[in-house]
Amino acid sequence: MNFRVHVRVVPRAGLLDPQGQAVEHALSALGFAGAKDVRVGKAIELSVEAASKHEAHAQATAMCDKLLANPVTEDFLVEVEG
Amino acid sequence: MNFRVHVRVVPRAGLLDPQGQAVEHALSALGFAGAKDVRVGKAIELSVEAASKHEAHAQATAMCDKLLANPVTEDFLVEVEG
Structure with missing residues (x-):
């Protein structure tokens, strides 16, 4: 079976995230003062061939x-x- | 109230995604031949101050x-x- 997998990769908590800070400042300048603690990372989508949902999860984790x-x-x- | 919001931004379907193709080739080279249709985008996490979950969603969409x-x-x- 074919599973669509979504992976989110973000900078670990406590580590500096300059891109997140830049976005936070830009949002504030655009009037979104309520936006805080912005972190920017990668969103990866892929299709995985696996026998079960659990196996697809394990493959993506690997x-x-x-x-x-x-x-x-x-x-x-x-x-x-799914 | 304070809501934690997760945003996923990915290249529109049909548009070329060279970063996704590079990741797909790298995964294949590492033995993950079952990984296909890889798309790479941005994952943004932020805290939004809003009166309700619905308003937080509307703010993040804006x-x-x-x-x-x-x-x-x-x-x-x-x-x-939440």
């Missing part, structure tokens, strides 16, 4: 560990559709 | 329209926690 996320500086979250 | 996403080349999805 991809994050090996390539998609930097384990020192980033956290990731894997969601499988 | 932020995407004005700053976070390029309406010509990107699609976005807003999710509000």
Whole structure:
């Protein structure tokens, strides 16, 4: 079966996120003063061939560990559709 | 109230995504041959001050329209926690 997987990779809490700060300042300048604690990371979508939803999740987690996320500086979250 | 909002911004379907193609080739080289149709975009997390979950969603959508996403080349999805 084919599963659509959504991965979110964001800078680990506590680490400086200059891109997030830049976005926060820009939002504030546009009048969105209520926007705080902005973090900017990567959103990765992919299709995974797997026997079950659980196996698709495990495969995507392995991809994050090996390539998609930097384990020192980033956290990731894997969601499988369906 | 304070809501944590997750925004996903990805290249619009049909548009070329060179970063996604590069990730797909890298995954294939690492042995993840089952990974297809990879799209890479931005994952943005932020806290929004709003009276309700619905208002937080509307504010975040306005932020995407004005700053976070390029309406010509990107699609976005807003999710509000809680």
